[in-house]
Amino acid sequence: MELFEYKAFELAQMLTDKQISSSELVSAFINRINTVDKKLNAFITKCFDDALEQARIIDQKRVSGANLPLIAGIPIGIKDNISVKGLKMTCGSKMLENYVAPYDAAVIEKLRQSGGIMLGKLNMDEFAMGSSNQTSYFGACRDPYDTSKVSGGSSGGCAAAVSAGEAACALGSDTGGSIRQPSAFCGTVGFKPTYGTVSRYGLTAFASSFDQIGTVCKCVKDTAMLFDVISDKDHRDSTSVDKKYNCYNSLCSDAYGLKIGVPRELFESVSHPDIIDSFNRSVNLFKDTGAQIIDISIENTKLALAAYYVISSAEASSNLGRFDGVRFGYRAKDCKDINDIFIRSRTQGFGDECKRRIMLGTFVLSAGFYDDYYKKALAAAKMITKRLDSLFEQVDIIALPTSPETAFAVGDKLDDPVKMYQSDVFTVFANIAGIPAISVPCGVDKNGLPIGLQLMSKRFDEQVLLNAAYAFESAFEGIPKPRL
Amino acid sequence: MSQYHTVIGLETHAELNTKTKIFCGCKNEFGSKSNTNVCPVCLGLPGALPVLNRSVVEYAVRMGLALNCTINGVSHMDRKNYFYPDLPKAYQISQSFVPICENGFVEFWYDGQVRRVRIERIHIEEDAGKLVHAGDRAEETYIDLNRCGVPLIEIVSKPDLRSSGEAYAYLKTLKAILAYLGICDCQMQEGSIRCDVNVSVNKEGEALGTRCEMKNVNSFSAVSRAIDYESDRQTELLKSGESIHQQTFRWDDIKGKNYLMRSKENADDYRYFPEPDIPSVFISESDINKLAETIPELPNAKMIRYVTEYGLDTKEAEYIAFDQSLSQFFDECINTHKYPAKSYCSWIMGELAKHLNASQKGLSQTRLTSAMLNDLLDAVNSNVISNSAAKSVFEVLLEKGGEVDSIIAELGLAQISDTKTLESIAKQVIDNNEKTVQDYHSGRSNALGFLIGQCMKHSNNKANPVKVKEILLTLLG
Numbered sequence: 001m002e003l004f005e006y007k008a009f010e011l012a013q014m015l016t017d018k019q020i021s022s023s024e025l026v027s028a029f030i031n032r033i034n035t036v037d038k039k040l041n042a043f044i045t046k047c048f049d050d051a052l053e054q055a056r057i058i059d060q061k062r063v064s065g066a067n068l069p070l071i072a073g074i075p076i077g078i079k080d081n082i083s084v085k086g087l088k089m090t091c092g093s094k095m096l097e098n099y100v101a102p103y104d105a106a107v108i109e110k111l112r113q114s115g116g117i118m119l120g121k122l123n124m125d126e127f128a129m130g131s132s133n134q135t136s137y138f139g140a141c142r143d144p145y146d147t148s149k150v151s152g153g154s155s156g157g158c159a160a161a162v163s164a165g166e167a168a169c170a171l172g173s174d175t176g177g178s179i180r181q182p183s184a185f186c187g188t189v190g191f192k193p194t195y196g197t198v199s200r201y202g203l204t205a206f207a208s209s210f211d212q213i214g215t216v217c218k219c220v221k222d223t224a225m226l227f228d229v230i231s232d233k234d235h236r237d238s239t240s241v242d243k244k245y246n247c248y249n250s251l252c253s254d255a256y257g258l259k260i261g262v263p264r265e266l267f268e269s270v271s272h273p274d275i276i277d278s279f280n281r282s283v284n285l286f287k288d289t290g291a292q293i294i295d296i297s298i299e300n301t302k303l304a305l306a307a308y309y310v311i312s313s314a315e316a317s318s319n320l321g322r323f324d325g326v327r328f329g330y331r332a333k334d335c336k337d338i339n340d341i342f343i344r345s346r347t348q349g350f351g352d353e354c355k356r357r358i359m360l361g362t363f364v365l366s367a368g369f370y371d372d373y374y375k376k377a378l379a380a381a382k383m384i385t386k387r388l389d390s391l392f393e394q395v396d397i398i399a400l401p402t403s404p405e406t407a408f409a410v411g412d413k414l415d416d417p418v419k420m421y422q423s424d425v426f427t428v429f430a431n432i433a434g435i436p437a438i439s440v441p442c443g444v445d446k447n448g449l450p451i452g453l454q455l456m457s458k459r460f461d462e463q464v465l466l467n468a469a470y471a472f473e474s475a476f477e478g479i480p481k482p483r484l
Numbered sequence: 485m486s487q488y489h490t491v492i493g494l495e496t497h498a499e500l501n502t503k504t505k506i507f508c509g510c511k512n513e514f515g516s517k518s519n520t521n522v523c524p525v526c527l528g529l530p531g532a533l534p535v536l537n538r539s540v541v542e543y544a545v546r547m548g549l550a551l552n553c554t555i556n557g558v559s560h561m562d563r564k565n566y567f568y569p570d571l572p573k574a575y576q577i578s579q580s581f582v583p584i585c586e587n588g589f590v591e592f593w594y595d596g597q598v599r600r601v602r603i604e605r606i607h608i609e610e611d612a613g614k615l616v617h618a619g620d621r622a623e624e625t626y627i628d629l630n631r632c633g634v635p636l637i638e639i640v641s642k643p644d645l646r647s648s649g650e651a652y653a654y655l656k657t658l659k660a661i662l663a664y665l666g667i668c669d670c671q672m673q674e675g676s677i678r679c680d681v682n683v684s685v686n687k688e689g690e691a692l693g694t695r696c697e698m699k700n701v702n703s704f705s706a707v708s709r710a711i712d713y714e715s716d717r718q719t720e721l722l723k724s725g726e727s728i729h730q731q732t733f734r735w736d737d738i739k740g741k742n743y744l745m746r747s748k749e750n751a752d753d754y755r756y757f758p759e760p761d762i763p764s765v766f767i768s769e770s771d772i773n774k775l776a777e778t779i780p781e782l783p784n785a786k787m788i789r790y791v792t793e794y795g796l797d798t799k800e801a802e803y804i805a806f807d808q809s810l811s812q813f814f815d816e817c818i819n820t821h822k823y824p825a826k827s828y829c830s831w832i833m834g835e836l837a838k839h840l841n842a843s844q845k846g847l848s849q850t851r852l853t854s855a856m857l858n859d860l861l862d863a864v865n866s867n868v869i870s871n872s873a874a875k876s877v878f879e880v881l882l883e884k885g886g887e888v889d890s891i892i893a894e895l896g897l898a899q900i901s902d903t904k905t906l907e908s909i910a911k912q913v914i915d916n917n918e919k920t921v922q923d924y925h926s927g928r929s930n931a932l933g934f935l936i937g938q939c940m941k942h943s944n945n946k947a948n949p950v951k952v953k954e955i956l957l958t959l960l961g
Contacts, residue, residue, distance in 0.1 A: 083531040091530070103524050105531055204530040208760035238535050238762050315760055318565050321574025322528045326627075342567050365565070365755035374757060 003028035004165030005481070008222040009248075011168055012070045018062065022055035022073030026117055029075040033119065033166045036484045040151070041141050042161040044080050045088045046120035051075065054117045061115075070248070071229050072115025077167030079155050080121035081128055082213065083202035084108050091204050092124040092136035092154075095323045095330045095349035105202020106237065107171055107213055107230045114229050119167055122157030126351045127320060128178055128206040130154050131423035132413065135353040140410050143185055144482035145449050149407035152182030152423075158216040159186035163482055169226050170216040175206050176308055177402075177427025179214045180439035184402035184452025187441045187479050189469070191215045191223045194459045195434035196241040198227075199234030205319040207312035208239075210431035220440065220470040224248040227462065247466050255471035256290030258464075261395035263298045267426065270404045278443030278451045279401050285475050286399070291468075294395055298429070299387050303380040308428040309421055310364050310377035316354075317361025323349065356417060385433040392435075392458035397468045400426050402439040402452030430456050438469045441479045450479055488685045488722065490715040491692055492645035494707070495680040496658055497636050498668045499611060500543045505633035506610050507534030507577065512635065514674045518616075518628040526633035528572030533761050536561070540635040541584065541765055543667040544608045545775050547637055548585025550661050550782055551603045555772050559584040559607075561759040566752055569627055570613040578609035578638075580756040584765065592657040592784040593791055593798060594650050601654055602642035609636050643682065643692060648711040655679070655704045660783035660806040672703050679707050681735070683714040685722065693718070694728040698735040698742060706737040713740065786811050794818070794825035800833050809847040810836075816854040823861050831857060835878050851885030859888035867948050870940075873897040901948040903955065906939075909947065910955045913938045924960060932956065 003011070003025055014020045030048050037043050058073040078084060081091045083101040085108070090096045104112070111118065123141040125133050133141040133156025141156040143149040144164035151160040155172030159182035162170050172179045174192035183190025192214040203213055213230065217223045224247040233242040262283060270276055287293055325331035325345025332344035350358070364373035391398065404425055413420045430437035435456055442453035453472065457465035505512050508525035524532035548555050562580040588603035611634040618624040639658060645651045659677060662668035669676050679701045684693035696714060701707045713735075718728050732751070733742035746752070787805035790796040796804070804810045810832060817828040840847065860881065864874045869892055880891045892898050900906060913935055914921055924931035932953070939952045 081530075083529075089530065096530070099530075101531075102529070200531075201533050202531040205761075236535060237533050239760075314757060318563050318575050318755070318757070321565060321567065322530070322572060324567055324569075324574055326569045327527070327572060328529075338569055339567075362755065365757050367753050367755075370755075370757075 002032075002165070004032040006168075007218045008074050008168040009070070009219075009225055011074055012225070015062070015073045016070075022058045022062075022117065023052065025073060026051050026055040026075050026119070029119060029165070029167065032164075036144075036164050037166060039142065039147050039484060040144060040160045040164055040166070041139050042077070042123050042151075042157040042164070042166055043120045044090055044092070044123050044138050044157070047087055047118060048120075051117050051119050058115050058117070069114035069229070070225055071111070074116055074168050075119050076111060076116045077119055077122045077158060077161045077170035078108070079124055079158050079170065079172045081124060081173055081204040081206075082107065082171060083204070084118060084121070087121060089121065089204070090138065091128070092126045092138060093350065093354070094137045097137065097330065099329055103202065106199035106234045108202060110230050110232065111171075116229070122155070122161055122167075122170060122172075124157055125154035126354050127204065127316070128154040128173060128175055129316065129353045129357050131177070131181055131420055132408070133157065133182070134410065134414060135351055137351060142410065143407040143449070144484055145187060146407065146447070148409060149449065150185070150410050150412070152185035152403070152407060154178040154182075155190070155216060156182045159183050159188050159190065162186075162188045162216045162218060164484055169218070169222050171226075171230065172214060172216050173203055173206075174212050174214050174431065175210045175312060176424045176431050179216060180427050180437060180452065180454060181403050181423060183216055183439045184441075184450060184454075185407040187450035187482065189217045189220055189223050189441070189473075190439045190452075191217070191227065192430055192437050193227060193231060193462055194241075194436045196239050197231045197243055197245070197460070197462070199232070199237040199240045201234055201236040205315075207315040208319065209315060210308070210312055212431070220438075220466055220473050221248070221251060223438070223469075224251050224466050227466075241460075243460060245462055247463050250463055251470050252467050253471045253474040255286060255468060258286070258291040258397060258468055258471070259294055259395040260286055260291050260468070261294050261296035261391060261398045263296050263301070263398065263400060265297055266301050267401055267404065270401065272405050272445070274443070274445035275401050275404065275406070275451050279453065282442040282453045282472065282476070283399060286472060289471055289475050291471075296391055296395060296398065298384070298391065300380070300383055304384050304428050304432060305421065305425050307377040307380035307384070308424065308432060309360070310373050311381060313357045313361035314365050314374050315361065317358045317365065320350075320354065320358055325349070353417070381432045384429065388429065388433045388435065389458070396457060396461070396464055398456045400454050402426060402454040406445045406447070406449040406451060426454060435459050436462050436465050438465055440469050440473055442472070442476060444479050448480070488687060488719045490647060490711065491643045491684045491686060491695075492647075492651050492711055493643035493682040493695070494641045494645065494651060494654065495682070496639045496641075496655065497678045498639065498658075498662055499676040500540060500635040500637060500667050501669050502537060502539040502543065502635055504537060506537050506540050506608070506635035507633050510633065514669070514671070514676075516630055518626070519630060521630045522632070526572070527629060528632075534577060534759075536762055536765065537635065540608055541767060542775060543635070543665075544584050544606060544637050545767060545772060546665050546667060546779060547639070547662070548588065548606050549772070549776050549779055550665060551585070551588040551590050551606065551639070553585035553588030553603060553606060555585055555767065556582055557767055557769070558582070559765045561762045561765065562756050563759050564754045564756055566754055568612070569625070570615050570629075570632075572613070572629060572632060576610060576612065577759055577762070579607035581758070583607035584767075590654070590657060590661075590784060591788065592653055593787050593801065594653040598788055599650065599653075601644040604640045604642050606637050606639050609638060610634070611636050643684070643695070648708040648715075651681075651711055652704055652708045655707060656806070657784045659704075664780060664783055664808050675702065678702055681707055681710050681714075683711055683718065684728070685715055685718045693722075694730050696728065696730065697732045699732060699745065701735050702737070706735065709737065709740060710735040710742070714742065717742070783808070783811065786815075790825075794829070796825070796829055800829055803837070804829070804832055807847070813847055813852070813854060817857060820854060820858055822858050827861060828857065831878070835875055836882070839879070839882050850882040852882050853885075856881045856885070856888060863888055863892060867899055867901050867950070868892065869897050869899045870945055870947070870949060872945050873899065897946060899948045900943055900946045901951055903951070906947060906951055906955050907959070909939050909942050910952065910959050913942060914956075914959060921960065
């Protein structure tokens, strides 16, 4: 087995036991990237020299007997909307093609403190708007299981890179499913924690109420390991909560007595038979391990997607205002006055999907429309949150498919945004309610493309959620690795 | 035909003098080198997040309490979206839907009566940066972002003001209150207080007229001029049968003219919505009570008290009341109940004001205490020293402090009340001024005054003038 094929926690053990050095490990991943990334396009920016230098420092520390955190020396990829001092942060946009971040995001500080090694910045839909990674200015990122298919999005680069062994694990962001959906497409474990458990400081805002940094890993154990590193109270993020997790050491694969709610009516309309089959088999597997399956109904589910797109677009239209060509980022040439700078820089710097959301968001916040759209969407979001909260008084976990489909062909759905938005139909609940959710591989379709099982729990119940996912993963035979 | 009346509402922005900015740890300081008090947050860099400075909340609540507002235990921050090069995030974090304070009022003495102006709301928000236009060339504009994130409160009045003079008095009152609370530097030239002025005109008994707004007026006197200009403009239009359109102007104080910025039809839509990065702002009843305890009797209340209770005139009352240390001193004096308020007032308005003006100092930089002033008044009243000698003693008290008695002794200023000594001085003066004595006897009224003055001069101002007069009258027969 090649080094890049191991799980992060296994590599951590090998590093601790000094079977390998971080330098060897990083070199192995660099080789892998050099070999496969031209087929995938997962990386926008690579920082191999710095990665090797950091690895050398970690190795020295280890040799001199230092007691290092688990993650020390492990090669990690970072979604390109997270600020890393000295590295370009493009957010997948022409607007920020040459923007070099002058400071570290809170999660990057955490990674540096624990010795995680950053390999580079990963491809994404432009400003995280998209479900296929096709809106990236730097080109679509492809699915390692079939490079004619999309990786999913917006954290497509994270999922593809981890799936293909280009990074041991990755940090992504999830606003409406942006970690879970590409993870389902690429056969990785994608985890969106409770809103507020991981600081957003340094994460380029898309929809501030929903944005959450999370992890893309090869397995649940890696997920727990990485989550423990990045979750903490941060005084620079007012929405951050005072909670420190230790999920890795408490991870337990016992699902006996776990109450799992299944909202069947929600995915009755899923037309992909393999997804339903895999889901049903997953539920049965849970049953076999002693979990109790309970039929539930989320109610008003149709409102979720609409509410999500109204609120997220409203916030996005405001959050993206700062990209105006004045202080940093793209500026159109030969502008005649300040309004010309604003208009032409934004017209030329943003892609179609960003413009669509900015216009949508601007519209729903406009005088005369605010009450009919934005306010109603907030009310719908509140209703859904309340319903989920009350469901979690009956069940520990809600299980549903991550995505209504498997990876689709590059080029698909680009001209039908509403169809594209439907990709998020199962994932937006967790963002609306701020609850944790995880996607774990639970099968492949008849074409060998991965299928994801999504589990959600109540707020701050990360341990319960990760345990459930771990129980499933331990009982499940797994899916084949991608062949590249 | 009935007269047109002017109706004015003011939106007053005051920069708070907290140590740090409203949403980040940068220094809140005027006059630093351009673009040095900045960080990812106030520069609006991608990924940066605002964290509300708690002091700003407390300052705003104190102003709200001073203006008799209801304090909202839960308020919210909102985003006001617009594009401008001095606004890095393309939105200003402000309070639109639920401000921290609302429904208050402020009372002040104006035009011989207590006026009450209702306060609609006070909210907290961030300031924007500053555009610096280099020379005349339009293509060179620089941006100084030091001011981005400087905390502001916006105090919005109801349209309760009726004249430029009243608006001026209202603004002076707000400024004095801000200074009393110590929450604003009140340096007009540094832009720490700025106004948006709303003016409409109507006739007695009619509904309010259509209002026009003048943005960013930078001084109180400019506010006053802008109001007069706009009120005249609207009145003229109405008189000639035209109607007023809701418009926003920029007031050019140098040219004394309004420039149209926009009409209602093309008014900005700021697309306000709740700021998702900042949770609701909470302030508890007990915190509000604690803050209420920090609020002293305010200058407007003091001024009203000085006029109505002690009979000070408006000018005197304002001069003393609007200066925190002066009014504290004045109140201390009054509370000794030794002399009438008017006597203290005349010393404050006279010798003290003269000294403070000349030395450019505040009262706190002098050594004067109320006990000293009382001792001095005692000395004058018991004829130990003359009024003019008292001025010399007062000067010493201001500069060095000390005991009134010993200063009098040191300066040799003790008044001569001894009849024998005074008689000999008077005799000498009468002998030396035969002509004046004749004048006196022929009924010239000012002759006696001259003779008294001569006696004072001979005694180096130490003679007791009352006694001198008595003696002169006796001697002259």
